[in-house]
Amino acid sequence: MIYLDNSATTKPYKEVLDTFVTVSEKYFANPSSLHSKGGEAENLLGQARRSIAQLLHVTPSEIVFTSGGTEGNNMAIKGIAFQHQNRGKHLITTGVEHASSYESFQLLESQGFEVTYLPVDETGSVSIEDLKKSIRPETILVSMLHVNNETGTLQPIKEMGEVLKEHPKVFFHVDNVQGMGKVHLPIKEYGVDLCTISAHKIHGLKGTGVLYVKNGVTLSPLFTGGEQEFRKRAGTENVAGIVSMAKALRIILQEMNAKKDHLITIKKQLLNGLKNIEDIEINTPEDGSAPHIINFSVKNVKPEVLIHALDEKDIYVSTRSACSSKQGGASRILLQMGLGEQRASTALRLSTSYDNTKEEIELVLQVLQKEITNLKKVMR
Structure with a gap:
């Protein structure tokens, strides 16, 4: 073959599968439960969060676990839009985003938001000048793919981050699902406020992902119910999938270096x-x-x-x-x-x-x- x-999707690493089976067998309790088995699962969840944060050079409180890239993009885009709409209803993106982002923006347009879709050239790249011209006083979000999922085109995320540092009230979301483990993206250095990652694109398992949310950034949650994930994403965490994702992230970053x-x-x-x-x-x-x-x-x-x-x-x-x-x-x-x-x-x-x-x-x-x-x- x-x-x-x-x-x-990628074939899961054997170490990832082994980790998933071990955690599923030994640490199956709900991490929100008060008994000792719940505490063991909660401790393991915390270890995975700290490990992923260390690998991404961010803090554990900025790591929110999701079900993958689609949820992460929806959560970032809709979460910012609904939370901050009183300050402005103008959003900026491109016409070459992944469907999970593109259709989120189309839905928001139907609910009264205005979206500027920046044009791309024949290589699929956005002009920094076009971005500068599109920012208004009522702009609240810029959302971009790092690596285009169809063509592999890289957007100038570093340069965009520099522009947006001059507009501190505009949030910057980067969809890094295709780039993680293949193209370096220093989240903090580039001024990114929210960043989407999916486990099954880095030899992890389907159904797990990360949304990096910079400390201080507030979101309207997609899911309400429990108080999990810093009240940003209700629902019992997939502990085995998350621990496996931490393993996958560590391995693929090692492979990227080597x-x-x-x-x-x-x-x-x-x-x-x-x-x-x-x-x-x-x-x-x-x-x-x-x-x-x-x-x-x-x-x-x-x-x-x-x-x-x-x-x-x-x-x-x-x-x-x-x-x-x-x-x-x-x-x-x-x-x-x-x-x-x-x-x-x-x-x-x-x-x-x-x-x-x-x-x-x-x-x-x-x-x-x-x-x-x-x-x-x-x-x-």
Whole structure:
């Protein structure tokens, strides 16, 4: 098997699975319970929170556990909007956000908020000048993807943070679901107020995530009920999933330090190989993009047909964000980049991990060339 759909989800580390089973068996009690078993679970939860905070160079009180990226983005965007709407109802984002953010903004528009969707250039990047011009006295939130989930384009988060330091009443949310463990993002240094992370994109388990909320930032909670997670997110914590996520985060950050050059090497190998295949157009910019995502289009070939052809060869790729992959039609992201209906309707995404090898990449390129040639013959 050659798995190149790591932006949809990753294979859990064995250490993560082992940790989940151990915690589930031995520390199954509710961490809010007053008895000793509850206390043991609560202590373990606290250890995981401190461990994650240390890895992210933030404080434990700034770590809020969620069910993943979608909840984290909804919680940050809607939480800020509803909590601070008396101060202003203007929000800033882009048209190339993940669906969980993009649709949150669309919902807020239907409830009386005004949203500025910053345009992107042909690489998918936002202009800092456009951001500066869009900020108003009634602006309360700027929300951005760090790494685009379809193209891998990097937004200039550091420069945005510098701009927003001049507007201390504007909150800065960064969706770092695709970037964590692949692209360095110093949260404090870049002036980020809220940051979304998902466990299953870093070889953890589905159903767990983190929303970093800077101390002093207040949110209107999505879920009410108990007093868990500093009263920002009610509901019994998934202790086994959270402890496993702490393990996954530690491992992937170690891998990023040790193997980042490897990801860059196989990305270059993929890009060079794809350029030599007829009728392929590469949508991911060579510069200013993450080391693990490549998006390309194949002229006049339906991506679903090519995906199934590769599937038969035990090679697994995708069309776009897994959340939107079954919708069909053109990619909203590529249309926003001005690449046109044809390229936006025929795009594929390859997303690698630190486990992929040069030999796997060479085989994928060979199979791709052969399958595209065969499909072209059938279509003639």
